[in-house]
Each structure stands twice: as structure tokens, then as C-alpha cells.
Amino acid sequence: MSVLNTVSIPDEVVMKKIYMIRGHKVMLDRDLAEIYGVKAIRLREQVKRNKERFPENFMMQLTEAEVEDMVSQNAIPSKQVLGGAFPYVFTEHGVLMLSNVLKSEKAIQMSIRIIEVFVKLREVILLHKDVSLLVEQVEKKLIKQDEKIEVLFTYLSKFIEKEEQPRTEIGFKRKGK
Structure with a gap:
């Protein structure tokens, strides 16, 4: 039985880690x-x-400012949780390459799963x-x-604003009136 059948990781769990x-x-x-089921130091x-x-487009090491931002903005309790040093981060391509250097069945299967999540994320962004x-x-x-309604109201208000002057009657007039 392959690892893919025995180990499943929900999309939400992976998405929260991106x-x-x-x-x-x-x-x-x-x-x-x-x-991947390995120690961070081994990775x-x-x-x-x-x-x-x-x-660089596969992996980068975070700067001090980026670590501070991650701790303050992503509910990470402290720098120690990140390993104490400046951690590495991996793009989608880097995740795929990691499965090649770790070479375990679980790493390969999890990389495939993570790439699927990255693809879904990309599709959601395109839909958005x-x-x-x-x-x-x-x-x-x-x-x-x-704009058209505003022009219409402007014309209507011009008609309304015109002072009504008494009209002179037309037609047959009697003397004295």
C-alpha cells in the first residue's frame, strides 16, 4: 500500500502554511x-x-525584517518557533525539488499533494x-x-426652475375684461 493511500493531508492545512x-x-x-515527516535540521x-x-526562485532565506513580519502578522508566537535562525522558504518549484533531494516515499507523495494545493490556489486566484x-x-x-441620470435631472430641474409667467389668454375676448 502506498503512502498516498495511508496519509492524507487536508487542503486547508496546507493552505494555512502558505x-x-x-x-x-x-x-x-x-x-x-x-x-514530510523529517526533522527540520535534516531538511x-x-x-x-x-x-x-x-x-533563488526555488528557495530563499528570510531576512530579520521578514521574520519579524511573519511573527507579528501570522500568529507565530516567536522567532524560536521558526527554528531560532533565519528560516528558509520554498516556492512551488522548491517544494517539488525537495522531494528529489529527500527521496523518501512520503516526501514524494506529500510534494505531489502540496503542488496540487498550489495549483488549486492559482485557480482560485484566477477565478477571483x-x-x-x-x-x-x-x-x-x-x-x-x-452620469446619464444626472444629466436628465439637470434638464428636468431647468424646466422646474423656470418662473411661470402668467400667460395671455388667446381667443375671443369681451370688452372690459
Whole structure:
């Protein structure tokens, strides 16, 4: 029986471990180690041994400011939870590469699962963009309609504002009136 059949991880669990850093969706080394069932130090060792497999768009090390931001904005209790040092973060491609350097069945299966979640996230973002575009188009139409209604009211108010002058009667007139 394969690990995929025995170990399942809900999408929500993975999504909660994906952060946005430097414009990339990334996962922390400690979170990946937990998912892969290895110690974080072992994961970092394998990454250091295979540094050439992890260019900057696959993996990056957080700066002090980024660690502070993560602690303050993501309900991480302290820097110690991140491993005490500046942790590494991995993009979608880095997650895939990790399965190649860790080489365990569980790491491979979990990498596939994580990539599936990244793909779903991308689809949700694209759907969100489509919905945003439609809302923007509707807003533009409403603004144009508002402008037309405003012009209509301006013309109507001009008719209402005109002072009514008494009209001279037309037709047959009697003397004395």
C-alpha cells in the first residue's frame, strides 16, 4: 500500500502554511519538514548538500525584517518557533525539488499533494481576478448610467426652475375684461 493511500493531508492545512513573501507563495522549511515527516535540521542539511538545485526562485532565506513580519502578522508566537535562525522558504518549484533531494516515499507523495494545493490556489486566484474584472465592468456601466441620470435631472430641474409667467389668454375676448 502506498503512502498516498495511508496519509492524507487536508487542503486547508496546507493552505494555512502558505505565506506570501517577496511576491511569491512560499512554505517554511519547518512546515515542510513536519509534512514530510523529517526533522527540520535534516531538511536543511539536504538543501545545503544540494545547493545547486535550489536557485533563488526555488528557495530563499528570510531576512530579520521578514521574520519579524511573519511573527507579528501570522500568529507565530516567536522567532524560536521558526527554528531560532533565519528560516528558509520554498516556492512551488522548491517544494517539488525537495522531494528529489529527500527521496523518501512520503516526501514524494506529500510534494505531489502540496503542488496540487498550489495549483488549486492559482485557480482560485484566477477565478477571483475574473470576478473582479466583471465587478469592475458592472461598476463602469453603473457610473455611466449615473452620469446619464444626472444629466436628465439637470434638464428636468431647468424646466422646474423656470418662473411661470402668467400667460395671455388667446381667443375671443369681451370688452372690459
